Amino acid sequence: MLSLNWIILASRVWITLAAFLSLAVSSAMSCPHEISTSANYCFTDYTLQFQNMLSSANKLCCGMDAETLRAFCQAYRTAVTCITQLRTACPKERHDKIDTVWGNFEVARVGLRELCSDDSLIENYAMHQSCLTKAGPTSEMCFHTHLRTATEIKFLTEVTTHKNRNEQFCVEMLKTIECVRRNVNHTCGHQPAVLSVILVKPMVRMSTECNYSVIENQLKTTKRPHHGQDAYISDKHSGSSRRKAHKGTEENPGNSSIRHSPSVSFIVSLFLVALIYRGRPS
Numbered sequence: 446m447l448s449l450n451w452i453i454l455a456s457r458v459w460i461t462l463a464a465f466l467s468l469a470v471s472s473a474m475s476c477p478h479e480i481s482t483s484a485n486y487c488f489t490d491y492t493l494q495f496q497n498m499l500s501s502a503n504k505l506c507c508g509m510d511a512e513t514l515r516a517f518c519q520a521y522r523t524a525v526t527c528i529t530q531l532r533t534a535c536p537k538e539r540h541d542k543i544d545t546v547w548g549n550f551e552v553a554r555v556g557l558r559e560l561c562s563d564d565s566l567i568e569n570y571a572m573h574q575s576c577l578t579k580a581g582p583t584s585e586m587c588f589h590t591h592l593r594t595a596t597e598i599k600f601l602t603e604v605t606t607h608k609n610r611n612e613q614f615c616v617e618m619l620k621t622i623e624c625v626r627r628n629v630n631h632t633c634g635h636q637p638a639v640l641s642v643i644l645v646k647p648m649v650r651m652s653t654e655c656n657y658s659v660i661e662n663q664l665k666t667t668k669r670p671h672h673g674q675d676a677y678i679s680d681k682h683s684g685s686s687r688r689k690a691h692k693g694t695e696e697n698p699g700n701s702s703i704r705h706s707p708s709v710s711f712i713v714s715l716f717l718v719a720l721i722y723r724g725r726p727s
């Protein structure tokens with residue numbers, strides 16, 4: 446118990462440090478000379494937390510520690526903010542260097558929109574974590590049954606047999622989601638089942654890009670029309686708060702309203718500190 450607290454404390458200190466370092470990078474009065482290095486620096490904590498997600502004892506679908514997920518999403522948002530500020534500080538001619546680094550992250554970002562969109566999702570997750578753990582082994586069977594991949598599916602896993610994200614992949618993905626949702630609904634109830642739909646998708650890379658409503662319509666002859674509708678309930682979680690948090694990155698990356706004046710940097714750092722300490726254990 447003590448060692449767990451220490452790990453949490455250490456990770457918080459690390460997040461705080463990384464947040465300040467990335468702020469130092471992005472709030473510099475001028476665009477940094479080593480622009481690729483600075484861009485990579487934005488992902489320092491993200492990379493660490495990503496590894497934590499991969500090495501977690503339980504998978505995301507199936508009872509992963511809520512603190513691990515929380516730390517990951519914070520690191521993700523910090524990275525997005527950091528890159529956005531770097532772009533703001535640098536002239537357009539130099540954006541390609543940033544975008545090279547950003548590009549590697551972009552694929553992941555699409556898969557994380559729903560998951561890390563707001564803190565209420567994680568609060569909700571923490572409440573249902575123990576039951577999702579209980580339903581875990583059966584939920585994991587769903588991946589084996591429907592995706593039939595040799596790779597163990599952990600987090601943003603590339604399902605290599607379906608590199609092209611084709612229709613067949615999306616059909617199998619929908620079946621997997623349905624299978625997990627049904628299992629969680631059976632074991633834990635409706636609310637956790639809705640949540641499980643959001644948790645399953647980021648486990649498989651690119652699966653968030655499937656248009657599940659199209660597949661559902663195609664499968665209507667064999668399935669009841671209401672199957673899988675919960676996938677769309679999840680849109681609730683990607684409402685205004687996400688749009689606010691990612692303003693200037695989702696729609697208009699080059700035109701963020703954040704300018705690199707010291708006072709704005711100060712406010713941003715206060716905001717980040719508040720964000721970090723919001724989840725402090727009581």
Ligand SMILES: *[C@@H]1O[C@H](CO)[C@@H](O)[C@H](O)[C@H]1NC(C)=O
Nearest residue numbers: 626627630631632634635638
């Ligand atoms: C969820 O489970 C309940 C009770 O086990 C059942 O009545 C209900 O139809 C299920 N809902 C869905 C969408 O599967």
Ligand SMILES: *[C@@H]1O[C@H](CO)[C@@H](O)[C@H](O)[C@H]1NC(C)=O
Nearest residue numbers: 654655656657658659660662
């Ligand atoms: C999915 O397909 C339906 C039907 O073609 C379309 O109306 C909807 O806009 C699509 N959704 C997305 C997110 O592309």
Ligand SMILES: *[C@@H]1O[C@H](CO)[C@@H](O)[C@H](O)[C@H]1NC(C)=O
Nearest residue numbers: 696697698699700701702703
């Ligand atoms: C950037 O945003 C400002 C106002 O927020 C707007 O007037 C301007 O046209 C935008 N520029 C571009 C390139 O989108």
